[in-house]
Amino acid sequence: xxxxxxxxxxxxxxxxxxxxxxxxxxxxxxxxxxxxxxxxxxxxxxxxxxxxxxxxxxxxxxxxxxxxxxxxxxxxxxxxxxxxxxxxxxxxxxxxxxxxxxxxxxxxxxxxxxxxxxxxxxxxxxxxxxxxxxxxxxxxxxxxxxxxxxxxxxxxxxxxxxxxxxxxxxxxxxxxxxxxxxxxxxxxxxxxxxxxxxxxxxxxxxxxxxxxxxxxxxxxxxxxxxxxxxxxxxxxxxxxxxxxxxx
Numbered sequence: 117x118x119x120x121x122x123x124x125x126x127x128x129x130x131x132x133x134x135x136x137x138x139x140x141x142x143x144x145x146x147x148x149x150x151x152x153x154x155x156x157x158x159x160x161x162x163x164x165x166x167x168x169x170x171x172x173x174x175x176x177x178x179x180x181x182x183x184x185x186x187x188x189x190x191x192x193x194x195x196x197x198x199x200x201x202x203x204x205x206x207x208x209x210x211x212x213x214x215x216x217x218x219x220x221x222x223x224x225x226x227x228x229x230x231x232x233x234x235x236x237x238x239x240x241x242x243x244x245x246x247x248x249x250x251x252x253x254x255x256x257x258x259x260x261x262x263x264x265x266x267x268x269x270x271x272x273x274x275x276x277x278x279x280x281x282x283x284x285x286x287x288x289x290x291x292x293x294x295x296x297x298x299x300x301x302x303x304x305x306x307x308x309x310x311x312x313x314x315x316x317x318x319x320x321x322x323x324x325x326x327x328x329x330x331x332x333x334x335x336x337x338x339x340x341x342x343x344x345x346x347x348x349x350x351x352x353x354x355x356x357x358x359x360x361x362x363x
Contacts, residue, residue: 126216173324174297184263188270210359244330264351
């Protein structure tokens, strides 16, 4: 019971600022919305691209990379101001501190994803309720892992915090491009397809597209689920270890 109470305390502390400034959540979606309405409108009518059922899942995964992957930014501010150190000397569970933070990031991600899907439906996205629901669950699991890894990177990049920005900015666009979020990898050269095959995010993207097209039994859904679970478990294990060791 104490663990759940501590988690709820941390979640409330983290989520309250987002509730006070909901407009900030909309502005954070600026880039995904830009891709949705401009880039997506160009590709949706291109033969062989699969339309909105192909494009929207990629946008959701990209939004997950930009959001939870950058979650450590808020932690950097707390580390600089000393507020996290003050929390670490309280009786709050270290694991609850991590779970509460990742839960907040997941709720924000889920709300933004639902908004993107709603807007995409006005553009022509066809809704397969069961597939979309499973896709959102997978996306949430993926986001939990990314946000936990982001927190670990923020803590390890102390005292300057430069390592956090170097790693995230260096990895972000190669991961996006090699996952086929915006353009299909099938028509690329062999070396590029091999690089995409070792990128776990590409399996999540393929699974999302299968689910958004109603392909619940597609083998890519299994591979994507495994990839999302591996990232989530790895992030939570590493994050819990770092939190327990302290700053």
